[in-house]
Amino acid sequence: MDVKCIIFDCDGVLVDTEKIGNGILLEMAAEHGFEMKLEDAYRDFNGRNLKECFLHIENAIAKKLPDSFENEYREKSFEAFKTQVKPMEGIVTFLNKLKIPYCVASSGPLDKIRLNLEVAGLLDKFENKIFSSYEIHSWKPEPGIFLHAAKEMGFIVEDCIVIEDSKAGVIAGIRGGFKVYGFANGYNNEDLEKEGAVLFNSYAELDFLLQV
Incomplete structure (x- = not known):
């Protein structure tokens, strides 16, 4: 070719960035009863739309995440990316x-x-x-x-x-x-x-x- x-x-x-973003997401989701190993997050979440990742979490815990969850995740991850990427x-x-x-x-x-x-x-x-x-x-x-x-x-x-x-x-x-x-x-x-x-x-x- x-x-x-x-x-x-x-x-x-x-x-x-994957370790940073997934780490923050799993830490926040754990507060709502969601558990997943980091290596599984690489497999299930990487490359996907963020809303699909949230839906995966909601289906696993059988309840909706707070309306503020996405904004809080974006704020925390952006701050981490600014110094760690x-x-x-x-x-x-x-x-x-x-x-x-x-x-x-x-x-x-x-x-x-x-x-x-x-x-x-x-x-x-x-x-x-x-x-x-x-x-x-x-x-x-x-x-x-x-x-x-x-x-x-x-x-x-x-x-x-x-x-x-x-x-x-x-x-x-x-x-x-x-x-x-x-x-x-x-x-x-x-x-x-x-x-x-x-x-x-x-x-x-x-x-x-x-x-x-």
């Missing part, structure tokens, strides 16, 4: 070597994506190449955000690959007709491979696989 454009997911692919290991070197166009397509709100990229020191590399599900009202596992990103970047699906770390993201990419590479983190390997992703364990390995 002649790769002409790379579409990156954000959290867990470009920036190391780091770039994924090897991503800066990988991006600096790329000779083809690339962008980021995430289920998160635009301001959250920009904040995480800025704190991680990556925002300048993605300026004017950031696409959010909130802009088109289509969330993974639907393929809309990846199809939108490819179109806005000026490429057809067959020219692009998707880099993901979540089951929902891989499903979205495959549904859209993309070849998907799954960033294995020890928790998601089986799920990503089962959904059709080509696994890689580091950006050095991805660089070797793609040769772009």
Whole structure:
């Protein structure tokens, strides 16, 4: 395959946020009787719309979360992201070597994506190449955000690959007709491979696989 454009997911692919966000969510949900291990949260929550995660929690505890829950979660996670977010290991070197166009397509709100990229020191590399599900009202596992990103970047699906770390993201990419590479983190390997992703364990390995 002649790769002409790379579409990156954000959290867990470009920036190391998953432990932070999931940790806060599980801590808050525990106050309402919800229990889940962090590794299970990686599998069940990563890549999904936040409202779907809340619904999962509500179904498990058989009651509605408080109306203030979402705003409180966003406030707590934004504060944590401002100081704790780091770039994924090897991503800066990988991006600096790329000779083809690339962008980021995430289920998160635009301001959250920009904040995480800025704190991680990556925002300048993605300026004017950031696409959010909130802009088109289509969330993974639907393929809309990846199809939108490819179109806005000026490429057809067959020219692009998707880099993901979540089951929902891989499903979205495959549904859209993309070849998907799954960033294995020890928790998601089986799920990503089962959904059709080509696994890689580091950006050095991805660089070797793609040769772009």
